[in-house]
Amino acid sequence: MSWPALYAELVGASRHSTSLGKVWLSVLFIFRVMVLVVAAESVWGDEQSDFTCNTLQPGCENVCYDQFFPVSHIRLWCLQLVFVSTPTLLVATYVAYRNHSDKKSTGFLSSKGQEEDLETLKRRRLPIAGALWWTYACSLVFRLLFEGGFMYALYVVYDGFQMPRLVQCDQWPCPNLVDCFISRPTEKTIFTVFMATTSSICMVLNMAELVYLVAKAVNR
Amino acid sequence: MNWGSFYAVISGVNRHSTGIGRVWLSVIFIFRILVLVVAAESVWGDEKSGFICNTQQPGCNSVCYDQFFPISHIRLWALQLILVSTPALLVAMHVAHRRHIDKKILKRTGRSSPKELERIKNQKFQITGALWWTYMISIIFRIAFEVAFLYIFYLLYPGFKMVRLVKCDSYPCPNTVDCFVSRPTEKTIFTVFMLAVSGLCVLLNLAEVVYLIGRACKRGFQGSEEESKGAWISQRWSTYKLNEINQLIADQSLKSKFTVTKKSPTEKSERCSAF
Numbered sequence: 001m002s003w004p005a006l007y008a009e010l011v012g013a014s015r016h017s018t019s020l021g022k023v024w025l026s027v028l029f030i031f032r033v034m035v036l037v038v039a040a041e042s043v044w045g046d047e048q049s050d051f052t053c054n055t056l057q058p059g060c061e062n063v064c065y066d067q068f069f070p071v072s073h074i075r076l077w078c079l080q081l082v083f084v085s086t087p088t089l090l091v092a093t094y095v096a097y098r099n100h101s102d103k104k105s106t107g108f109l110s111s112k113g114q115e116e117d118l119e120t121l122k123r124r125r126l127p128i129a130g131a132l133w134w135t136y137a138c139s140l141v142f143r144l145l146f147e148g149g150f151m152y153a154l155y156v157v158y159d160g161f162q163m164p165r166l167v168q169c170d171q172w173p174c175p176n177l178v179d180c181f182i183s184r185p186t187e188k189t190i191f192t193v194f195m196a197t198t199s200s201i202c203m204v205l206n207m208a209e210l211v212y213l214v215a216k217a218v219n220r
Numbered sequence: 221m222n223w224g225s226f227y228a229v230i231s232g233v234n235r236h237s238t239g240i241g242r243v244w245l246s247v248i249f250i251f252r253i254l255v256l257v258v259a260a261e262s263v264w265g266d267e268k269s270g271f272i273c274n275t276q277q278p279g280c281n282s283v284c285y286d287q288f289f290p291i292s293h294i295r296l297w298a299l300q301l302i303l304v305s306t307p308a309l310l311v312a313m314h315v316a317h318r319r320h321i322d323k324k325i326l327k328r329t330g331r332s333s334p335k336e337l338e339r340i341k342n343q344k345f346q347i348t349g350a351l352w353w354t355y356m357i358s359i360i361f362r363i364a365f366e367v368a369f370l371y372i373f374y375l376l377y378p379g380f381k382m383v384r385l386v387k388c389d390s391y392p393c394p395n396t397v398d399c400f401v402s403r404p405t406e407k408t409i410f411t412v413f414m415l416a417v418s419g420l421c422v423l424l425n426l427a428e429v430v431y432l433i434g435r436a437c438k439r440g441f442q443g444s445e446e447e448s449k450g451a452w453i454s455q456r457w458s459t460y461k462l463n464e465i466n467q468l469i470a471d472q473s474l475k476s477k478f479t480v481t482k483k484s485p486t487e488k489s490e491r492c493s494a495f
Contacts, residue, residue: 003221023313030229030306033221038302039295046268052278054392165283166391179392181279183268186290194299 003033010085013092016126016136020209021088024202028085031198036077040191043184044074050183057175064169064180070157073188077195080150084202087139087146094135095126133217140210147203151196161196163188223253226305233308235344236315236351240428244421248305251417256297260410263403264294270402277392284388284399290376293407297414300369304421307358307365314354315345321465328468347432348439356432363425366418373415380415382407 007029014025051065128136155161163185170177182188227249234242271285322340347355382404389396401407 004225007221007225019313019317026309029221030226030302030309034226034302035299037221038223039298043292043295050268050282052282054278165286166279179279181282181392183282184286186286187292187295190291191295 003029003037006082006085007033009092010088013088013095016091016095016128016132017088018128018209018212020205020212024205024209025088027198027202027205028081032077032195032202033081035191035194035198036074036081040077040195041074043187043191044072046183047072051180052183053169053174053178053180055174055178057173060169060171060174060178061180063171064167064174064178067169067171068167068180068182073154073158073192073195076150076154076157080146080199083146083150084143087142090139090142091132091136094132098126098132128213128216129220133213137210137213140206140213144203144206144210147199147206151199154192154196158192161189161192163192223257226302227253230305230308233312236311236347236355237308238347238428238431240424240431244424244428245308247417247421247424248301252297252414252421253301255410255413255417256294256301260297260414261294263406263410264292266402267292271399272402273388273393273397273399275393275397277394280388280390280393280397281399283390284386284393284397287388287390288386288399288401293377293411293414296369296373296376300365300418303365303369304362307361310358310361311351311355314351318345318351319343324468325465348436352432352436356429359425359429359432363422363429366422366425370415370418370422377411380408380411382411 010025010029014022017025047069048065051061051069053061053064126132163182165182165185167180167182168177169180231245231249234245237245267289268285271281271289273281273284319340322343323337326336326340345351382401384401384404386399386401387396388399
């Protein structure tokens with residue numbers, strides 16, 4: 001399982017999305033997953049090997065790195081992207097369930113031509129109404145919660161989106177208060193801000209989609 | 221998701237581009253993305269580990285590297301390529317929207333045979349009307365992003381030459397220390413190459429803008445000179461289709477039988493073809 005496989009799954013599920021949902025999917029994969037894979041991962045590649053403390057005491061660098069970086073940005077973003085993509089699979093599961101139950105009910109009526117019935121069922125596009133509307137709205141709410149939750153977690157763990165050049169650490173076995181230097185702090189700040197911005201854009205798209213769905217339902 | 225999948229996504233838009241647009245896409249993928257992946261990334265691979273300062277003070281290397289290279293060339297180029305390629309998706313979205321409307325019309329008028337739907341799926345739209353504007357806007361965004369990134373490059377790294385030696389005195393470096401950049405000449409060569417290809421892409425985009433405007437003007441002149449019967453019929457059919465679309469939007473119930481009423485030409489709310 002890898003990013004392209006997830007992309008294939010989500011594109012299949014997006015047949016039943018609104019247009020805003022399709023835009024959201026493109027923004028997610030092009031501006032977040034792709035930037036993560038081709039750029040951000042190389043910036044954070046040497047985060048531990050290049051974390052240098054001004055001491056020769058063995059173990060001090062490990063301990064200080066662990067204190068200041070409980071979870072790496074890259075891992076947080078990967079988790080965020082995985083969690084944010086999964087509510088769409090809720091919708092896909094519901095559609096599959098509907099297709100299955102429809103196939104069962106038509107199967108009792110006509111015995112021949114079952115292959116083409118199943119194909120037509122698979123290929124049709126269900127309108128977003130009734131139980132599908134609720135499933136879709138729930139998936140949007142979950143997406144918003146996950147995005148907001150992970151952004152907040154990143155902000156809290158790293159005290160803002162800026163990466164400092166220097167941190168001071170006095171954990172045992174460091175002999176006293178030592179200076180520890182973080183590698184590529186400016187580049188990391190730039191990418192953190194970029195990822196936070198795209199995350200906010202995705203949240204705005206999700207909120208707009210929710211408003212659109214509610215308006216569509218009210219109209220109906 | 222990597223450059224390969226990105227290529228698959230972006231090259232889908234190719235069908236609706238002009239000839240210059242296809243050349244531009246090939247230049248982007250062959251001379252920029254491919255060169256970035258197979259060559260430039262290995263040149264910049266040891267940019268940090270090979271950056272050595274004339275001191276044993278721990279942390280001085282990191283701090284001086286961060287001061288002189290706030291963001292690596294490679295990452296800037298990767299972001300530039302991603303942002304420059306994405307406006308093409310605007311065109312893809314517009315085409316998808318048009319196909320969706322066409323399919324709806326077919327279904328309404330009861331002609332939704334698989335053959336007709338297949339024809340719509342493979343239909344190549346002419347770059348006229350609203351699609352012309354979408355295409356134009358996408359090219360303008362492309363030019364804006366290219367120029368913006370070239371400017372950012374100029375701000376961060378004035379001059380395209382990579383120096384061999386930089387002098388740094390940030391804390392914790394004990395005094396002004398000499399720091400040596402790894403592979404400066406090779407980096408200069410690749411920077412010049414990438415900047416040159418970027419400039420070429422800007423020129424191709426400008427040429428495409430001029431070509432589109434020229435084509436639209438020619439179509440406008442030809443249209444005003446000879447009002448051929450064929451053109452008149454196609455314009456009436458476009459108006460007819462637009463009225464159907466308006467009717468669809470106003471129609472709340474999906475199950476009621478759709479009846480076509482042809483409105484008078486003066487009531488049309490939107491021009492189908494701009495030129």
